[in-house]
Amino acid sequence: MSLKTIRRVVSRIFKVGKSRVKIVNEVEASQALTADDVRELLKKKSIEIKPKKGVSRTKVNKRKKRKRGAGSIKGRKRTRAFRKESWIKKIRAQRKYLKGIKNKLKNGAYRSLYLMIKGNNFKTKKALKNYIEEHELLE
Numbered sequence: 337m338s339l340k341t342i343r344r345v346v347s348r349i350f351k352v353g354k355s356r357v358k359i360v361n362e363v364e365a366s367q368a369l370t371a372d373d374v375r376e377l378l379k380k381k382s383i384e385i386k387p388k389k390g391v392s393r394t395k396v397n398k399r400k401k402r403k404r405g406a407g408s409i410k411g412r413k414r415t416r417a418f419r420k421e422s423w424i425k426k427i428r429a430q431r432k433y434l435k436g437i438k439n440k441l442k443n444g445a446y447r448s449l450y451l452m453i454k455g456n457n458f459k460t461k462k463a464l465k466n467y468i469e470e471h472e473l474l475e
Contacts, residue, residue: 337368345374346383358384427453429461437474445473 337345342365346357349371359365361382368374377383414422430453438446449468458464468474 337366339365342366342368342374342377342383345371346378346385349374350378350385352385356386356388358386360384426460430458430464433461433464437468440474441468442473442475449473 339359339362342359343354343357346352347354359382361377364380364382365377368377374383378385409416431450434446434449434453441449449464452458452467453464458467
């Protein structure tokens with residue numbers, strides 16, 4: 337068999353690329369006639385399979401280190417902080433405040449305020465406090 341054919345047979349048998357097949361002893365290799373002969377050559381170390389080459393991540397890692405400063409942040413504040421998370425944070429704060437003053441509120445005010453909070457009527461806890469003071473909902 338020609339060396340080209342042997343290279344092809346080895347790559348098929350061992351499922352490697354042709355470029356990874358290294359023929360050490362060309363004289364012995366050219367005398368092989370079957371796939372079994374090729375396997376024997378591999379055991380005798382007349383044919384070697386080169387190790388896989390990996391992809392270097394050096395350049396990518398260097399690139400990752402850059403562009404992380406405060407000046408390179410683009411977009412709105414909400415772009416980086418998830419909207420739902422900020423919503424949850426706001427609602428929890430307002431509900432906690434409302435729960436704290438529940439017994440000081442007028443009759444029926446708690447439920448209506450709770451639903452208003454749920455409906456996004458108040459931007460902040462301070463806005464909720466102002467609404468309660470303006471509408472004199474405290475006893």
